[in-house]
Amino acid sequence: xxxxxGTLTMQTKQRRPSRDKTDDELEMTMVCHRxxxxxxxEAQTNFSKQELQILYRGFKNECPSGVVNEETFKHIxxxxxxxxxxxxxxxxxxxxxDTTNNGSIKFKDxxxxxxxLLRGTLREKLEWTFHLYDINRDGYIxxxxxxxxxxxxxxxxxxxxxxxxxxxxxxxHVDAFFQKMDKNKDGVVTLxxxxxxxxxxxxxxxxxxxxENVM
Numbered sequence: 001x002x003x004x005x006g007t008l009t010m011q012t013k014q015r016r017p018s019r020d021k022t023d024d025e026l027e028m029t030m031v032c033h034r035x036x037x038x039x040x041x042e043a044q045t046n047f048s049k050q051e052l053q054i055l056y057r058g059f060k061n062e063c064p065s066g067v068v069n070e071e072t073f074k075h076i077x078x079x080x081x082x083x084x085x086x087x088x089x090x091x092x093x094x095x096x097x098d099t100t101n102n103g104s105i106k107f108k109d110x111x112x113x114x115x116x117l118l119r120g121t122l123r124e125k126l127e128w129t130f131h132l133y134d135i136n137r138d139g140y141i142x143x144x145x146x147x148x149x150x151x152x153x154x155x156x157x158x159x160x161x162x163x164x165x166x167x168x169x170x171x172x173h174v175d176a177f178f179q180k181m182d183k184n185k186d187g188v189v190t191l192x193x194x195x196x197x198x199x200x201x202x203x204x205x206x207x208x209x210x211x212e213n214v215m
Contacts, residue, residue: 041108045115052111059107067104070094084158092149096132123195130194140188146174 038049047055060066062076070091077090097105097113116124131137135145151170181189181197189197 046119
């Protein structure tokens with residue numbers, strides 16, 4: 001997401017060199033699906049008003065209606081991974097940002113998630129990662145869910161995947177994770193098991209937070 005945000009910010013600077021707080025707040029009240037006020041978003045996130053204004057300008061440039069549907073999200077995301085297929089990973093990432101499960105991401109959804117990923121506590125980041133892997137949102141991660149996410153990451157990286165992807169690599173990856181995470185061997189990983197395993201193993205922490213580097 002760093003690449004996406006960087007692009008949105010760059011486009012904002014190129015297209016709208018002179019704006020002030022009044023301009024931003026006026027525009028934010030005119031958008032079809034207007035976000036929360038700046039004061040409220042500042043209180044709910046780890047961003048300053050100025051940072052929120054910059055993020056909003058970029059968001060509005062890409063999504064004039066004020067909301068992003070899944071197809072638009074996939075299109076934007078695919079631009080950053082031209083040598084692979086990012087569609088499935090973008091699908092799972094979209095669902096993680098779409099916390100209300102209504103098929104769209106508003107500016108508030110976007111900045112709330114981004115705030116956690118970029119400036120949240122370790123616990124908050126791990127909880128967000130857990131919910132990304134918990135595809136069916138039942139409070140557990142099973143092998144099938146983790147395999148789907150891992151395979152989606154490999155597909156997205158395409159020819160830049162190292163080592164080169166073989167048919168059983170995603171499953172080997174998942175087996176290694178479950179061996180360390182599934183403490184009671186019941187076939188699923190709970191939030192607490194996930195958090196404890198990541199905190200105890202730096203290598204696992206880096207692997208499970210790979211999505212931060214491809215966002």
